[in-house]
Amino acid sequence: MPPVRTSIFELLKIGPGPSSSHTIGPMRAGYDFMDRIRELPDNIRLKGEDLEIRLFGSLSATGEGHGTPRAIMSGMIGFLPDSCQPDILSQFDDKDAPFELDIHGKVITYHPGDIIMDAVQHDYPHSNTMIFRYKAGDEILLERMYFSVGGGFLRWQGWEEPERGEPQFPYKSMAQLKDHLRANEMRLHELILANEMSMTGMTKDEIYTDLDHVIETMERAVELGIQTTGILPGPIGLQRKAPVMYERAKKEYFQGPGFLKAINAYALAASEENASGHCVVTAPTCGAAGVIPALLFMLKRHMGALQDEIREGLLAACAIGFLCKHNASISGAEVGCQGEVGVASAMAAAFMAYARGYRFQVTENAAEIAIEHHLGLTCDPVGGYVQIPCIERNAMGAVKAYNAYVIASTLDESYQKVDLDKVIQAMAQTGKDMSRNYKETSLAGLAVSVADC
Ligand code: SF4
Incomplete structure (x- = not known):
């Protein structure tokens, strides 16, 4: 096992409640996915018509109560946890209210209620799994599986520890x-x-x-x-x-x-x-x-x-x-x-x-x-x-x-x-x-x- 490499500010993060794994992690996922759509080549990005977001495990079981959909929506419109104020989040309280998501020349209408609460029991590697898809009809243009692993930390399939300097005093215990x-x-x-x-x-x-x-x-x-x-x-x-x-x-x-x-x-x-x-x-x-x-x-x-x-x-x-x-x-x-x-x-x-x-x-x-x-x-x-x-x-x-x-x-x-x-x-x-x-x-x-x- 590698030594501890967590930063102080990964542990002590500022952000909206009520649950870091249900709000801060998903908000980062929403922000990240929109960023990745914007990075797609024009011919793919402009083809997209729809978004599919599925929540699993405890995100599905208790996500509504924890405000997960509104956190994802806030992330998708460009807010990160430490810049997000309660009034930004509360605009997504109405599940049926349509929001226009701007993807560099492409606008997609999405409602907080479109987020699917999928299976509570599943076989994905982490309980708090989210699958984001950018689609044109049935064709998936971009898919990413995220894991909200607790404390607001976000991982995804294929995630690797970010490159950073070595700790001067490495320790595991x-x-x-x-x-x-x-x-x-x-x-x-x-x-x-x-x-x-x-x-x-x-x-x-x-x-x-x-x-x-x-x-x-x-x-x-x-x-x-x-x-x-x-x-x-x-x-x-x-x-x-x-x-x-x-x-x-x-x-x-x-x-x-x-x-x-x-x-x-x-x-x-x-x-x-x-x-x-x-x-x-x-x-x-x-x-x-x-x-x-x-x-x-x-x-x-x-x-x-x-x-x-x-x-x-x-x-x-x-x-x-x-x-x-x-x-x-x-x-x-x-x-x-x-x-x-x-x-x-x-x-x-x-x-x-x-x-x-x-x-x-x-x-x-x-x-x-x-x-x-x-x-x-x-x-x-x-x-x-x-x-x-x-x-x-x-x-x-x-x-x-x-x-x-x-x-x-x-x-x-x-x-x-x-x-x-x-x-x-x-x-x-x-x-x-x-x-x-x-x-x-x-x-x-x-x-x-x-x-x-
Ligand atoms: S771990 Fe569960 S019971 Fe404990 S504070 Fe978090 S949500 Fe509440």
């Missing part, structure tokens, strides 16, 4: 990462930064500028969420809870029980923004976009953390996310919610420990403890909406992350018997053994027992 840290007497965030620079060619200043944009987006999601009241979109009629929770925390001066209420309020806030289709940061996915922001907001607003501490904590959190992605998965469709809220909680615990000044052993222990207690967590969103159990689950993930940090930073490091590599291995195996019905298909669990929502 936490054990190898620690060897580099010891041998080079460096800190975890320095190594992640050095690898990012050698792989992408970015300077430290450029990385920090982009990281600050990520931090601002996380903070804005929390700020908006604690101020916004009302009912979330979709048929469930779910009440936003963050503002009420925040007011209670404020009355208790964010101390004692008020401290816990504040963590809950901040996680609920960012998750409710995600459920509204507003801009969040995949950390590591949209569905889990409330966990890290909750602790980040807590650290900045109530614990006096400096910007550099926040940046360094996020870089340490990325190390955990990279390892989980590399050796297991961060996709609910592949391994259930342990890969989303579980990984987010581990990243948040590491973030908290590192930003508070603890070194890599406490940071690793905090991440390990957090993920250990999410093993086996299934993904069964009610009605296919990233609301129940997702929103409260983010609050639970944030509280567990804080508690994992408390355990890891209070007890002696030698008490720790499970290392991060082992728990990631267990997560991967648990994901393999998990029934497909519990992997973002809404075919089991809460999605079935609360089907009347």
Whole structure:
């Protein structure tokens, strides 16, 4: 297996909710396919009359509820996730509204409702498969099979790892990462930064500028969420809870029980923004976009953390996310919610420990403890909406992350018997053994027992 080559900004991506694999990945697919049509020779491009788009697996099972068609349409008219505002997406809410797609001299009329929700069970290499076809009658002029593999990452048939520089400190596991840290007497965030620079060619200043944009987006999601009241979109009629929770925390001066209420309020806030289709940061996915922001907001607003501490904590959190992605998965469709809220909680615990000044052993222990207690967590969103159990689950993930940090930073490091590599291995195996019905298909669990929502 090659070393970890994921970039920080592939893991922490800015984009619209509510589900990175159902919105950010498909939006990129829509954008990419239109680009490829435009690159066809004139004689082929101008022949085209129609588009056929088919969604499979969990995209088919829960794509409507997750807003996949409107994300694809937004991509097809030229928007990418980090430039896409909610009003762009909402123009595609009417499934029957016709849209004229401009393909360099060729205009094709397409409706969001034309996207076909195909088989949930299939044999394609990844659950979240999309097939795009550009056609003239029955003749297929261009076909591309895309895979939305979680966290907003997009792959396609024949995809190869993009060429980029080699990581300065290659690693595949936490054990190898620690060897580099010891041998080079460096800190975890320095190594992640050095690898990012050698792989992408970015300077430290450029990385920090982009990281600050990520931090601002996380903070804005929390700020908006604690101020916004009302009912979330979709048929469930779910009440936003963050503002009420925040007011209670404020009355208790964010101390004692008020401290816990504040963590809950901040996680609920960012998750409710995600459920509204507003801009969040995949950390590591949209569905889990409330966990890290909750602790980040807590650290900045109530614990006096400096910007550099926040940046360094996020870089340490990325190390955990990279390892989980590399050796297991961060996709609910592949391994259930342990890969989303579980990984987010581990990243948040590491973030908290590192930003508070603890070194890599406490940071690793905090991440390990957090993920250990999410093993086996299934993904069964009610009605296919990233609301129940997702929103409260983010609050639970944030509280567990804080508690994992408390355990890891209070007890002696030698008490720790499970290392991060082992728990990631267990997560991967648990994901393999998990029934497909519990992997973002809404075919089991809460999605079935609360089907009347
Ligand atoms: S249950 Fe977890 S994995 Fe599934 S959609 Fe919700 S947050 Fe994502």
